[in-house]
Amino acid sequence: MNNTAIVADLGGTNIRLALVDDIGAMPQHIQELSVGDYVGLIECIERYLTLVPASNVTKLSIAVATPVSGDKIMLTNRDWGFSISQVADHFNLEQVKVVNDFTGLALSLPLLSAEDLQQVGGTEPSANGAIALLGAGTGLGVSGLIQSAAGVYPLSGEGGHVTLGATNARELAIFAEFNKRYGHMSAERLLSGTGIGEAYEVICLIDGVEDLNLSPAEISQHAIARTNAQCEELMALFCHWLGVVAGNLALSLGSTGGVYIGGGIIPKLGDYFIQSGFRKAFESKGRFTNYLSEMPVYVIQAKQPALLGASNALDPRFSSIGITHYRA
Secondary structure, three states, X not given: OOOEEEEEEEOOOEEEEEEEOOOOOOXXXXXXXXXXXXXXXXXXXXXXXXXXXOOOEXXXXXXXXXXXXXXXXXXXXXXXXXXXXXXXXHOOOOEEEEEEXXXXXXXXXXXXXXXXXXXXXXXXXXXXXXXXXXXXXXXEEEEEEEEEOOEXXXXXXXXXXOEOOOOOHHHHHHHHHHHHHHOOOEHHHHOOHHHHHHHHHXXXXXXXXXXXXXXXXXXXXXXXXXXXXXXXXXXXXXXXXXXXXXXXXXXHHOOOOOEEEEOOOHHHOOHHHHOOOHHHHHHOOHHHHHHHHOOOEEEEOOOOHHHHHHHHOOOHHHXXXXXXXXXX
């Protein structure tokens, strides 16, 4: 690859930007900006370029937390967007590559090392088996990777919006409140940073106790320390349902190549997640329990893997993935 590319990971809360000088190269000069502080992507990039020693930038590859279609990109969890062509013209870029954020994360998986991963049960992955990927952050991202002798191919989808169905009276009460508010209890309504905060509020409402207006990080801390009953119940429910959704995805894709968990929440839970009910819920699929029991699950511990995936997305092999805009 000639000259320098900016790679970016744009979520509903923050945007992370870096520089690479080759396809699949390790991102350098990483900076994180708050999306809410900027009008749009052009302003974010302009600010970034004042912070780093960038010269002769000719390409941009960005992974965004939304479905990718057309010139106008709007985030799912924030009223914020950008025009691909306007960004390209403003910075006089030869190429702009835009992929879904979890498609970008999927493209990082072939480049990760064993040291970047923490295994949670299962045995060894199949060398050419399908790979499942999901992760909770501002929202719930879902993707996958098809492996073959010809290479890998990432999958794009919005599996974070599949429906959750209660399995007991307590879950029914919690989910009913979400259904009353939104008309649909999607996986993302619970399995995300926003979902953790709102689910805590719902549990406090049902229990008739004071809502302490805790952040998702504070809720996790209370659960780990066992200092708040509602937080403990919520995070146990969170890990359980992440296991259910991950197991469903693994069955749908036949993920003998492994299931990978990214996002900003699970990697920070450490041993709490390992000891949670996640793995039991993941495997509890009746006649297919034994099938799932062999599937390895990995928590991605690498720093900023989506930026690495955005770098890999510049490979011409992935030209049909997402949107590739070239200067006329």
